[in-house]
Amino acid sequence: MPIGSPTVGEAELAAVAEVFRSGWLAGSGPTCRRFEERFARAVGVRHALATSSCGTALHLGLRVLGVARADEVIVADYTFLATAHAVVHAGATPVFVDVRGDTGTVDPDAVAAAVTSRTVGIIAVDVAGQPADYDELAAVARRHGLWLFEDAACAAGATYRGRPAGSLADLAAFSFHGRKGITAGEGGALVSDREELIERARRLHSYGIVPAIERESATGLPVPGCEEAGYNYRLSDVQAAIMTAQLDRLPGLLASRRAVAERYREGFADLPGVTPAVELPDREHAWQAYHLTVACGEERDRIATRLRERGIGCGFGTYACHLQPVYGSDRHLPVSARLLATRLAIPMHANLTGAEVDRVIGEVRSAVAGSP
Incomplete structure (x- = not known):
């Protein structure tokens, strides 16, 4: 997936x-x-x-x-x-x-x-x-x-x-x-x-x-x-x-992504150590990606490995640029560095079916619980 x-x-x-x-x-x-x-x-x-x-x-x-x-x-x-x-x-x-x-x-x-x-x-x-x-x-x-x-x-x-x-x-x-x-x-x-x-x-x-x-x-x-x-x-x-x-497709694509995001929010709301993505009340998110935030980096990496073993695509979110050697930055930016280490991107697109979304939720929850 x-x-x-x-x-x-x-x-x-x-x-x-x-x-x-x-x-x-x-x-x-x-x-x-x-x-x-x-x-x-x-x-x-x-x-x-x-x-x-x-x-x-x-x-x-x-x-x-x-x-x-x-x-x-x-x-x-x-x-x-x-x-x-x-x-x-x-x-x-x-x-x-x-x-x-x-x-x-x-x-x-x-x-x-x-x-x-x-x-x-x-x-x-x-x-x-x-x-x-x-x-x-x-x-x-x-x-x-x-x-x-x-x-x-x-x-x-x-x-x-x-x-x-x-x-x-x-x-x-x-x-x-x-x-x-x-x-x-x-x-x-x-x-x-x-x-x-x-x-x-x-x-x-x-x-x-x-x-x-x-x-x-x-x-x-x-x-x-x-x-x-x-x-x-x-x-x-x-x-x-x-x-x-x-x-021409944009309104329908946004509606589909929004439905996936809402199902993820419900599915992860009570999951210990995992925070669902946040949408602020004064703005509408386009949901190009969906990022979970995991309590610590080692746990994030373990969950990602499990998801990939089960055939579910995932990623690290995006970069904390100040840590990249190409820029030679001496900045200390703890929030961005923490997000790099703890964010987990899970499948998000307009083609996801309800069954596929439920499978992602189930596999994440199993990985967090350490189930085989």
Whole structure:
């Protein structure tokens, strides 16, 4: 039983066939533009740019925000490495800060304490699909004149105090990786209400020149100029077609994941030494992943070994970035380190049947009890 599984089928195949018939398979074409318009509306912003991954969306966002080599960027520590890698690729220094013990999202007080004269912005992460504390983070950003960037990789369809994930900061980045709530296998998006940021990102994501689709209707033979070196960070129109079909599925996928999460909450509520995932009352979790918290790391590892022996996929949650040698961090962040050691990700996707969910619950409970 895999830890994650995409929900794809005939609708996605039909969308891809339409792109094949169109003759435009490359990136940043007409299908991409239609998807960008729909995705922007879905996440409550004016502008969206489809990208090759969430990592490239994060990097583009930092470029258009003007991040430079002497800068520090405050980064939520409990996150996949792409969040901090983007800061490194932009030439700046990631300053990791600790997180809440219940949700794993960044602690606003820790953010405020980490601001220095070199700090230019904050990257918050919607861990496993639950938005961070954006009102409090925005207040810190305003007080110090910083920008706020939402890493919404896992959070398509989530909400915070009635506002969609993606609309909660100056910029937001999404992932369409195969384990995400909506997926094209790979891909991402950068979104914002600030048109000037997205338009500059659009040039940078296509080698620094005006995308080909914008030259299609021109008279004569325009030769685009290039004022800054960009990248090939485009999403193909094939992937954009898949994503358009996935957007149609989003409400149903969220409902299915929510039902699984509720069944897990009930099934683990009375299990000693194991804490079910928390959904805060003022936000709606997208449930990209489901993390149990086990009393200690050795017990977590024992349960994981048992589950894998029984054919049930599981994982460690996500990274405590400050512990990774690549960053050379000297920070001491006990909450994030504890979550790395004690979180256990169990199967969470929209294809799970009731019987499969019950089997996961039963196997976890047996493992905790030490039953054969």
